[in-house]
Amino acid sequence: MGMTMTQKILAAHAGLETVKAGQLIEAKLDIVHGNDVTTPVAVKEFNKIGVKEVFDKKKVTIVPDHFTPNKDIKSAEHCKIVREFANEKGVENYFEVGQMGIEHCLLPEAGLVVPGDVVIGADSHTCTYGALGAFSTGVGSTDMAVGMARGVAWFKVPSALKFVLKNKPAKWVSGKDIILHIIGMIGVDGALYKSMEFVGDGLKYLSMDDRFTIANMAIEAGGKNGIFPVDEKTIEYVKEHSDKEYTVFEADDDAEYDGVYEIDLSSLRPTVAFPHLPENTKTIDEVGDVDIDQVVIGSCTNGRMDDLRIAAEILKGKKVNPKLRVIILPGTQNIYLQCIDEGIAKIFVESGCVFSTPTCGPCLGGHMGILAKGERALSTTNRNFIGRMGHPESEVYLCSPAVAAASAITGRITSPENI
Amino acid sequence: MKANGTVFKYGDNIDTDVIIPARYLNSSDPKELAKHCMEDAIHSTVNFVDNVKDGDIMVAEKNFGCGSSREHAPIAIKASGISCVIAKTFARIFYRNAINIGLPILECEEAADDIDMGDNVEVDFDTGVITNITKNKTYQAEPFPPFMQDMMAAGGLIEQTKVKLGLK
Secondary structure, eight states, X not given: OBOOHHHHHHHHHHTOSOOOTTOEEEEEOSEEEEETTTHHHHHHHHHHHTOSSOSOTTTEEEEOOSSTTTOSHHHHHHHHHHHHHHHHHTOTEEOOTTTOOOHHHHHHHTTOXXXXXXXXXXXXXXXXXXXXXXXXXXXXXXXXHHHHHHSEEEEEOOOEEEEEEESXXXXXXXXXXXXXHHHHHHOTTTTTTOEEEEESGGGGGXXXXXXXXXXXXXXXXXXXXXXXXXXXXXXXXXXHHOOSOOOOOOOOTTBOOSEEEEEEGGGOOOEEEOTTOTTOEEEGGGOOOOBOSEEEEOHHHHOSHHHXXXXXXXXXXXXXXXXXXXXEOOSSHHXXXXXXXXXXXXXXXXHTOEEOOOOOGGGGTSSSSOBOTTOEEEEXXXXXXXXXXXXXXXXEEEOOHHHHHHHHHHSBOOOGGGO | OEEEEEEEEOOXXXXXXXXXXXXXXXXXXXXXXXXXXXXXXXXXXXXXXXXXXXXXXXXXXXXXXBSOOOXXXXXXXXXXXXXXXXXXXXXXXXXXXXXXXXXXXXXXXXXXXXXXXXXXXXXXXXXXXEEETTTTEEEEOOOOOHHHHHHHHHTSHHHHHHHXXXXX
């Protein structure tokens, strides 16, 4: 019996000819990653083990991005623990404020993840790097600690769901709409413990930024990882960003899947997830009148150049509705600079948006845009759970950057087609 | 080994933001986290923090612990005194975090359907038998594979790693 793409990568890293779904293995790690929320706990656990050094100074990455620039004294203390650990252990890929970006925008941009890698990260959206044809999954702090000590992690080999993406999506349909559509279709536990493999002729219409967005939200369907085959666009991206050697893995023709879904991208519409689960999706045509108080554009899901360019295209020469706060956060310092070079920063500021330094901030209700009781946000982020962006009685609606930008002008959830 | 306690019952898709809201993640102190455990479970009829006692048991329906990878979630539950979490299914990162830190969890659909808030329940970890003393019923949970039993017997992933590295 053949193996899925994920199974092939895991087998190669476990030193095995073949693996099958359900098998428990120990696999070698190419990157072990953490942020300012999860790394302090990992440092505490690492110190309990009793090893002096991390397994490989180049293969540990730490990005303080959640509550940074430090939002309060406790967060500052956490960042201090992380900074001191990185310095003491000689962690080469520690990114201080000023270099840091949102972790899952930054690591691919910095060329740290390439096709065929096995990556664990103490952040659930570590699954983002599946866009590059890597096996990449979120874990907790204890796994990060052991990963840093030994360079290995235990895995239960996942079975897989195959998503065959066909045809060309319409102008205002992006990677975000595709993944929201899929989550709406299979539910927030539809891919529980499984890989989500995205294939099909529709991939040629999806930019790397679209693919990062899709892989990023595999976790919102319960998936262990999301993964894309390596094609010309992947190779072009990797050559531009990385000197690391990479390996291309392909699923076997006779690989087994628990389910196969065919999706006609040309039939999809801009899609919005209503509170309080990402599976509560409606197309833009079914939304009705939903007034909003705040718009957020950014995050590890939608803080990349494609996202900010399309938002700027819509906001150019327009003004934000005066009853709204619109907060736009670029994913990395390079994206920030690119926005300045292309005149996008000017468009945002002139239209009345906040345009600020990279941070996860409002996405998880950390800082930089917390909601009061009864307030409603429309956001390009990834979760709309109860209390996610602030008060437990506030609401978050999830959408693409295009829908967010269009709605920023009108003050209610709006299709970009109507601007 | 057995656990016995009063049940706190929850529904589907209890996410990690409900278990421990991100506004408290500027601390990693288990006692501090426990003070805010289940704070945003605003639809629950019973306040968790005010009523939980050592040994109590948490029961939920499907996809318990979905969302973020924050280990603060199982840490907060464990530090609250909860001896075991039973659910129909667990989100995968929560599942691995719970095993790694030694918080006992069991998957059992029948128990999750049948057990109500406030029931007195006993769990036998060796056999996977769950006894609902209030309702005088028993349920059989899926036993852990030997790999995970070994890890839990060692006291979690860190202790097991020490043994593997000859540091214990």
